[in-house]
Amino acid sequence: MFGFCNKKYSIDGKVVLLTGALGSIGKNLARSLVEKGAQVALVGRQPVDTGNEFARVLNNGYEQPVALYFQVDLRKIDNIMPMFELVLRKLGRIDILINNAAVEPPLKLCESSAFEEVADAINVNLLAPIELMRLFEKHVRHRTNKSQGVVVNVSSMLGLAPMNTFEVYGATKAALINLTRASRALAPQVRVSAIAPYHVLTPRMLDHLTKFNVSSARRMVALSMDQVCATVIRCIQDTSNAGEIYTMIGDLTYTRTWAFELAWMHIIFLFVVALLVAYVKRVFKRNN
Numbered sequence: 001m002f003g004f005c006n007k008k009y010s011i012d013g014k015v016v017l018l019t020g021a022l023g024s025i026g027k028n029l030a031r032s033l034v035e036k037g038a039q040v041a042l043v044g045r046q047p048v049d050t051g052n053e054f055a056r057v058l059n060n061g062y063e064q065p066v067a068l069y070f071q072v073d074l075r076k077i078d079n080i081m082p083m084f085e086l087v088l089r090k091l092g093r094i095d096i097l098i099n100n101a102a103v104e105p106p107l108k109l110c111e112s113s114a115f116e117e118v119a120d121a122i123n124v125n126l127l128a129p130i131e132l133m134r135l136f137e138k139h140v141r142h143r144t145n146k147s148q149g150v151v152v153n154v155s156s157m158l159g160l161a162p163m164n165t166f167e168v169y170g171a172t173k174a175a176l177i178n179l180t181r182a183s184r185a186l187a188p189q190v191r192v193s194a195i196a197p198y199h200v201l202t203p204r205m206l207d208h209l210t211k212f213n214v215s216s217a218r219r220m221v222a223l224s225m226d227q228v229c230a231t232v233i234r235c236i237q238d239t240s241n242a243g244e245i246y247t248m249i250g251d252l253t254y255t256r257t258w259a260f261e262l263a264w265m266h267i268i269f270l271f272v273v274a275l276l277v278a279y280v281k282r283v284f285k286r287n288n
């Protein structure tokens with residue numbers, strides 16, 4: 001469940017770089033951001049005409065363009081810096097980065113997936129977000145107006161719960177969660193948070209649920225795209241967010257993932273036990 005919403009970071013007038021902008025969740029996010037007054041750099045790999053067409057739909061009714069399409073293939077990490085610089089040249093600055101693009105599951109570790117497929121998934125789902133965060137942090141640190149930057153990483157519940165046949169996808173999403181939690185230290189200059197949704201009812205997911213006759217219980221706790229967009233917006237607006245992971249299932253959205261706290265307690269416990277063992281060994285050695 002949502003905690004208390006603190007001071008709000010306004011999206012109005014901000015420039016957003018959104019990857020996977022022509023995907024199901026991406027399109028919804030782009031619309032929500034434009035409605036909230038943002039200018040959006042739509043980053044996607046689809047042909048320029050397709051991207052421009054979506055930008056035209058978003059720009060409809062506005063005097064100044066609120067959306068611009070940038071085509072890039074995120075599998076090639078060398079493409080990222082030129083794209084980032086082009087966005088800066090065209091839109092002047094970037095205030096918010098949303099790492100939403102991903103190569104979707106299933107992506108098996110063994111059997112069907114060729115190594116290139118695995119490497120592509122790691123590039124798009126993990127290395128591209130890392131490279132974008134590095135470029136973004138540098139941009140925010142060096143700009144003259146000292147305004148805050150915000151990053152939202154779109155992870156998945158599979159990043160929290162390992163699952164057979166989703167090994168590679170899950171590993172990239174788990175890494176995004178770890179990266180986000182460790183990036184808490186970048187605040188207040190750059191606030192990084194992530195969402196980890198369960199199934200989202202995108203057309204592709206609906207197709208999958210039908211094809212594999214997925215149980216009604218699993219369907220009941222699936223999420224709407226609106227829920228996901230609202231949570232990304234909340235990540236941006238709530239200034240208390242830094243290193244938070246918004247886990248989402250059914251109507252529940254919570255940020256206190258006790259597993260992380262337990263993991264820390266586990267490590268502290270092991271640390272103390274290891275210290276005790278080392279101490280006892282040393283005393284033994286001295287006495288013999």
Ligand SMILES: NC(=O)c1ccc[n+]([C@@H]2O[C@H](COP(=O)([O-])OP(=O)(O)OC[C@H]3O[C@@H](n4cnc5c(N)ncnc54)[C@H](OP(=O)(O)O)[C@@H]3O)[C@@H](O)[C@H]2O)c1
Pocket residue numbers: 019020021022023024025026043044045046072073074075099100101102103104124154155156157196197198199200201202205
């Ligand atoms: N749907 C779910 O149930 C669910 C659950 C948990 C988390 N998520 C996460 O939510 C995010 C959005 O997912 P979605 O359901 O909206 O999936 P989607 O419709 O497939 O969107 C993924 C986007 O990533 C883009 N992308 C893939 N490879 C790329 C590449 N090499 N270069 C540039 N862009 C690339 C795709 O571009 P194209 O348009 O060209 O294909 C697409 O726009 C993903 O990070 C996903 O892992 C989804």
